[in-house]
Amino acid sequence: xxxxxxxxxxxxxxxxxxxxxxxxxxxxxxxxxxxxxxxxxxxxxxxxxxxxxxxxxxxxxxxxxxxxxxxxxxxxxxxxxxxxxxxxxxxxxxxxxxxxxxxxxxxxxxxxxxxxxxxxxxxxxxxxxxxxxxxxxxxxxxxxxxxxxxxxxxxxxxxxxxxxxxxxxxxxxxxxxxxxxxxxxxxxxxxxxxxxxxxxxxxxxxxxxxxxxxxxxxxxxxxxxxxxxxxxxxxxxxxxxxxxxxxxxxxxxxxxxxxxxxxxxxxxxxxxxxxxxxxxxxxxxxxxxxxxxxxxxxxxxxxxxxxxxxxxxxxxxxxxxxxxxxxxxxxxxxxxxxxxxxxxxxxxxxxxxxxxxxxxxxxxxxxxxxxxxxxxxxxxxxxxxxxxxxxxxxxxxxxxxxxxxxxxxxxxxxxxxxxxxxxxxxxxx
RNA sequence: GGCAGGUUGCCCGAGUGGCCAAAGGGAUCUGACUGUAAAUCAGACGGCUCAGCCUACGCAGGUUCGAACCCUGCACCUGCCA
Numbered sequence: 470x471x472x473x474x475x476x477x478x479x480x481x482x483x484x485x486x487x488x489x490x491x492x493x494x495x496x497x498x499x500x501x502x503x504x505x506x507x508x509x510x511x512x513x514x515x516x517x518x519x520x521x522x523x524x525x526x527x528x529x530x531x532x533x534x535x536x537x538x539x540x541x542x543x544x545x546x547x548x549x550x551x552x553x554x555x556x557x558x559x560x561x562x563x564x565x566x567x568x569x570x571x572x573x574x575x576x577x578x579x580x581x582x583x584x585x586x587x588x589x590x591x592x593x594x595x596x597x598x599x600x601x602x603x604x605x606x607x608x609x610x611x612x613x614x615x616x617x618x619x620x621x622x623x624x625x626x627x628x629x630x631x632x633x634x635x636x637x638x639x640x641x642x643x644x645x646x647x648x649x650x651x652x653x654x655x656x657x658x659x660x661x662x663x664x665x666x667x668x669x670x671x672x673x674x675x676x677x678x679x680x681x682x683x684x685x686x687x688x689x690x691x692x693x694x695x696x697x698x699x700x701x702x703x704x705x706x707x708x709x710x711x712x713x714x715x716x717x718x719x720x721x722x723x724x725x726x727x728x729x730x731x732x733x734x735x736x737x738x739x740x741x742x743x744x745x746x747x748x749x750x751x752x753x754x755x756x757x758x759x760x761x762x763x764x765x766x767x768x769x770x771x772x773x774x775x776x777x778x779x780x781x782x783x784x785x786x787x788x789x790x791x792x793x794x795x796x797x798x799x800x801x802x803x804x805x806x807x808x809x810x811x812x813x814x815x816x817x818x819x820x821x822x823x824x825x826x827x828x829x830x831x832x833x834x835x836x837x838x839x840x841x842x843x844x845x846x847x848x849x850x851x852x853x854x855x856x857x858x859x860x861x862x863x864x865x866x867x868x869x870x871x872x873x874x875x876x877x878x879x880x881x882x883x884x885x886x887x888x889x890x891x892x893x894x895x896x897x898x
Numbered sequence: 899g900g901c902a903g904g905u906u907g908c909c910c911g912a913g914u915g916g917c918c919a920a921a922g923g924g925a926u927c928u929g930a931c932u933g934u935a936a937a938u939c940a941g942a943c944g945g946c947u948c949a950g951c952c953u954a955c956g957c958a959g960g961u962u963c964g965a966a967c968c969c970u971g972c973a974c975c976u977g978c979c980a
Contacts, residue, residue, distance in 0.1 A: 734935080736935055737933090767933040799934095846946075847944080855927080855929065855941070856928070856929060857929070887928085888929090889932095891934095
C-alpha cells in the first residue's frame with residue numbers, strides 16, 4: 470500500500486518536487502516556508518470534511534500530497550471535520566443539505582480509517598489523526614464570538630468569491646460562518662501541535678489563508694499555506710466527478726475494476742499531468758513514459774500505467790492485477806470465445822455480473838437493465854436502436870433478442886457492452 | 899409588515915388556454931472515424947405492457963370540453979420600501 474520511500478524521496482527539496490509535479494497552485498511566503506522546512510521537520514495539516522461516506526480522488530490528491538511531505542520527513546496532522554462537517558463549506562451551487570449528527574459521526578469514522586491507510590502512523594514523524602469536534606464541542610458561543618469572531622471583518626468575508634457569488638441566491642448564516650471554524654482549526658493545531666503549514670485544494674485557498682491570518686492576529690505567528698490546483702480534464706471541467714458520478718475510493722461505492730477504468734480512460738492531453746500529480750513514480754520515470762506516449766499514443770501505455778499505479782495505491786496490488794486482467798480480457802483484441810471459462814468468469818466478476826434466469830427468456834434489453842448499463846428499459850431499447858448494444862462484441866439490433874444458445878459462452882455467460890467503454894456481464898442459469 | 903418579480907425536464911432557459919413530454923443551449927448517451935484519447939459530423943435524450951398509455955412544468959385546490967399557461971390558498975426565493 471505504501472509506496473517505496475526510496476522511489477519517492479526526492480533528491481531535491483520537497484517543495485521543488487511538488488512544484489515540478491504541478492502540485493502548487495498557490496502558496497504563502499515560499500522562501501520562508503522553504504527555510505523552515507530545511508531547518509528541520511515541520512508539522513502540517515490537511516483537512517477532510519465528512520460530506521459523504523467515502524473520500525474521492527479529489528481528496529486523494531490531498532492525501533498523496535500530505536504523503537509526499539511526510540516522505541520528506543515532515544509530520545502530518547490529518548484532520549477530519551467532525552464539526553465543520555455539521556456546518557458545511559459554502560459552495561457556489563447553493564446551500565448544502567444538512568446531514569444528521571449521527572450520519573456525520575459515521576462518516577467521520579469511515580473517513581478517518583480511509584485516510585490513515587495512506588500515511589505512516591508510526592515513527593518519528595508518524596501522522597496524527599485529529600477531529601475538530603474536540604475543540605468546538607465545548608466552546609461557548611460567547612467565547613467563540615469574542616475570541617474568534619472579533620478577528621473577522623464582515624466586509625472582508627463578504628468580498629470572498631464564494632460568498633459574493635451567493636449573495637444573490639442566498640446564503641445562510643451557518644455557511645457564512647464556516648470560514649471561522651476552519652480558521653479556528655488552524656489556530657488550535659498551531660497551539661496544540663505546533664502546526665505551521667496547511668495544505669489543501671485551491672478551492673480551499675480562501676479558508677486556508679483566513680486561518681493563516683487568524684494565527685497571525687491571535688498569536689502573532691507567521692504560518693504557511695500551500696494549495697494544489699484544481700485537477701481538470703482537457704476541456705477545463707473538473708476531473709473525477711462527471712458523467713457516471715464521483716470516483717470514490719471506497720470499494721463498496723466503486724469497485725476496483727470501475728476505479729481502474731476511470732483512470733485508464735484519461736485523456737492523452739492530461740495523462741502525463743496526472744502521472745506527475747497522483748503517482749509516486751519519479752519524474753525521470755514519468756519522462757520516459759511520456760516519451761513513449763508521445764511517440765505512440767495509440768498504445769495507451771501512459772494510461773495503463775496510471776491506472777495500474779492508482780489502483781495499486783488505493784486497492785492494493787491484488788485488486789489492481791485483477792482489474793488489469795479483466796480489462797485485458799474484455800477490451801483485448803482476442804475473441805471472447807477463446808477465453809478459458811475461468812478467465813472469462815473472473816473478468817466478469819470484476820466488471821460486475823448480473824444473474825438472470827434462463828426460464829425467463831431474458832432479452833438483451835433485460836440484460837442491459839439488469840447489468841446496470843442502462844437506467845431503464847426505455848434507455849436499453851434506445852441503446853439497441855442506436856446500434857450501441859453488443860453481446861460478446863457482436864452488435865444486437867433486435868431488442869427482443871433472447872440471450873440463449875450461441876449467445877451464451879460456456880452456456881452461461883454473456884458479455885454485455887453498451888457503446889465503446891461500458892462493459893458488464895450476465896450469468897444466465 | 900407593504901409592494902413588485904420569480905419557482906419549468908440533469909443544469910441554464912423559452913413557453914401565458916388546445917398544434918406541449920414542453921423551443922434553444924449545455925451536460926449526457928450512441929453511431930461514423932479511432933487507440934477504452936481528443937476533435938469533428940450525425941442521431942438520441944421522462945417512464946411503461948411503446949403506432950397506445952401513464953407521470954410531469956414549486957405544493958394543494960378550483961374554473962374549463964381542455965391548463966405549464968386562468969383563479970384561490972400555501973411554501974420558498976429575489977428586489978424595492980418600512
